[in-house]
Amino acid sequence: MKLAINLTLSFGMLALCLWLVWPDAETRTQLDAAFHALSWNHFAPYLGGYIGLLVIVHLCRSLRWNNLLAPLGVTIPAGPLLAISSVGFMAILALPARLGEFVRPSLMRKRGMSASAALGTVAVERIVDGLLISLFVFFAFFSLRGPQAPGWMMPTAYAALGVFSAALVFLLFAMRRPSATVKFCLTMSLLPRFAPRAAAAIEVKLLDVIRGFDVLADRGNLGAFLVWSIVYWVCNGLGVWVLARGFDLPLSPFGAFATMGLVAVGITLPNSPGLVGQFQWFTLLGLSLYLGPDAATKHTALYATTFAFANVHYGLQVIWYVGMGAIGLATPWVSFHDLWTKTGDADKK
Secondary structure (H helix, E strand, O other): OHHHHHHHHHHHHHHHHHHHHOOOHHHHHHHHHHHHOOOHHHHHHHHHHHHHHHHHHHHHHHHOHHHHHHHHOOOOOHHHHHHHHHHHHHHHHHOOOOHHHHHHHHHHHHHOOOHHHHHHHHHHHHHHHHHHHHHHHHHHHHHHOOOOOOOOHHHHHHHHHHHHHHHHHHHHHHHHOHHHHHHHHHHHHOHHHHOHHHHHHHHHHHHHHHHHHHHHHOHHHHHHHHHHHHHHHHHHHHHHHHHHHHOOOOOOHHHHHHHHHHHHHHOOOOOOHHHOOHHHHHHHHHHHHHHOHHHHOOOOHHHHHHHHHHHHHHHHHHHHHHHHHHHHHHOOOOOHHHHHHHHHHHHHO
């Protein structure tokens, strides 16, 4: 039932976002004109800078996982870690409803680690990332508040900050008092009353997942993980700014980071398969805050450029993560059979 609901939400998001950004005949004509007007000699250096930043982003995003695994007594050499992470990131992009999040933890079974405990480290990773991004989005939006600001802006900022702050509180309580926290959450869900056997099984799994929270008590590894994460997100934001400069968009570095943050918050929702439409729409939404409403309004000259930028940005991300995932599958550390098996496991969760 949960899988059916998630898939329904995911494909619903796909339909909505495609409806919002699908170009009509006039927009396609303007888009063609925008691409023809793009000078390769001008664009190439910015593209090279963007790819260079993408390499740093990928390395930081992959290698920082070791700092979450270390408190559990697991350390993976850089090569296998990059391969496993690259395949996992490809799965996150490709699979709907965030099902790809289960692939990396499941691949850890071959290394003698519980998939539930590995999933706990991924939960820490996602919550810390979400909190960092929601804090940035909150302060970026707060600086833009005023009578001209769209009505959705501040509620979105408060909601994102509230959700990830609540998740952080849960992490801290779960680490300090795991059994009591799990029992409280299950009691609030009413599951023990209506399905006691299922509640007992879930309790065991959750306690195993909470083992992945151990990094919160390890200051050295937690500090290293935060440094990796800050570099990762800074380079991500700079990548948006550099690519925007290639399209001659007058986007400030601050606006680029805010746009990146809004996209990051937006794709934490039930994601459409491959983030198709969803990535572009949240990109346009972020650009409209700093470049004006024409950036997200069809049949305007600015929209043709911002839409071209959003699609190129999306396309480069897809090519990168699919390409790195394919390279990961070509290594001896991850096989296509492993990916197929673990994807099947994810579908059952």
